[in-house]
Amino acid sequence: MAASEEVPFDYDSVKEIADYLLGLTDIRPKIGIICGSGLGGLATQVENAVEFEYSKIPKFPVSTVVGHAGKLIFGTISGKPVVCMKGRFHYYEGYSPQKVTMPVRVMKLLGVEILIVTNAAGGLNPNYKAGDIMIINDHINSLGVTGIHPLVGPNDDKFGTRFPSTTSAYAKELRKLAMDTCKELGMEDFTQTGVYFYVSGPSYETPAECRMIRTWGGDAVGMSTAPEVVVAVHCGMKVLGFSLITNVVVMDIDTDDAGPNHEEVLETSKRRAQDMQKLVKTVVAKMNVS
Numbered sequence: 001m002a003a004s005e006e007v008p009f010d011y012d013s014v015k016e017i018a019d020y021l022l023g024l025t026d027i028r029p030k031i032g033i034i035c036g037s038g039l040g041g042l043a044t045q046v047e048n049a050v051e052f053e054y055s056k057i058p059k060f061p062v063s064t065v066v067g068h069a070g071k072l073i074f075g076t077i078s079g080k081p082v083v084c085m086k087g088r089f090h091y092y093e094g095y096s097p098q099k100v101t102m103p104v105r106v107m108k109l110l111g112v113e114i115l116i117v118t119n120a121a122g123g124l125n126p127n128y129k130a131g132d133i134m135i136i137n138d139h140i141n142s143l144g145v146t147g148i149h150p151l152v153g154p155n156d157d158k159f160g161t162r163f164p165s166t167t168s169a170y171a172k173e174l175r176k177l178a179m180d181t182c183k184e185l186g187m188e189d190f191t192q193t194g195v196y197f198y199v200s201g202p203s204y205e206t207p208a209e210c211r212m213i214r215t216w217g218g219d220a221v222g223m224s225t226a227p228e229v230v231v232a233v234h235c236g237m238k239v240l241g242f243s244l245i246t247n248v249v250v251m252d253i254d255t256d257d258a259g260p261n262h263e264e265v266l267e268t269s270k271r272r273a274q275d276m277q278k279l280v281k282t283v284v285a286k287m288n289v290s
């Protein structure tokens with residue numbers, strides 16, 4: 001489907017898609033997982049998997065980025081019913097913020113209560129190294145604050161209120177659960193907590209932009225996640241977010257470092273893939289859902 005084709009965002013259309021999918025599987029997912037760049041391997045943790053290619057789901061968008069396969073996978077992780085998005089949508093692909101986040105609304109109407117978002121991100125905090133895992137404690141939605149926001153437009157009260165609070169977007173108890181799990185798994189040497197700064201991309205940031213983002217409070221920078229989280233919070237889901245720091249950003253204009261590239265991002269994701277999978281699996285095992 002071309003980016004310009006119609007992808008619905010309203011309750012009734014989204015419900016039709018959710019009902020269509022529920023008619024094709026017995027799994028009733030309570031936990032949703034969105035796999036970031038190079039983190040599609042998380043989907044290998046899904047047992048009893050029933051897979052749907054995005055292109056086969058009526059009115060679903062289709063991902064166009066290398067490293068982002070396009071499948072919705074139902075199944076279980078650690079015995080809990082889940083639905084996993086292997087491949088997500090980005091504003092830089094030409095999708096509106098509403099289209100980017102529409103699958104989150106589908107997850108809601110599938111019955112999902114907790115959303116786990118993962119992404120690849122550049123590290124800005126001077127303590128961060130490539131390969132670190134950052135538990136997201138907050139975000140700065142730079143597009144959102146300038147009006148490129150998924151909830152702009154008529155509000156559908158069936159999903160949530162007109163003016164949702166995002167004060168506790170990343171649920172405190174889930175952040176604690178994630179931190180405790182990282183410690184239990186012996187991962188504390190490469191676990192961080194911090195603020196995710198959302199940019200549109202697709203170009204990586206200039207050194208001046210990186211310095212600005214750091215001054216503004218970003219610990220990591222990336223091209224996804226914040227709009228999905230806002231839509232999840234709007235419709236009452238709890239959120240847990242992980243950024244895999246795939247590269248450390250360059251802040252010095254006179255450097256000989258050519259800066260990040262997509263291959264480096266995928267390479268670091270691959271290196272930490274097993275740890276991310278173990279972490280998500282263990283966290284899911286401990287989550288309380290109805």
Ligand code: HPA
Nearest residue numbers: 120121122221222223260
């Ligand atoms: N900037 C933006 N997005 C990213 C980066 C980065 O340095 N690394 C991985 N995704």
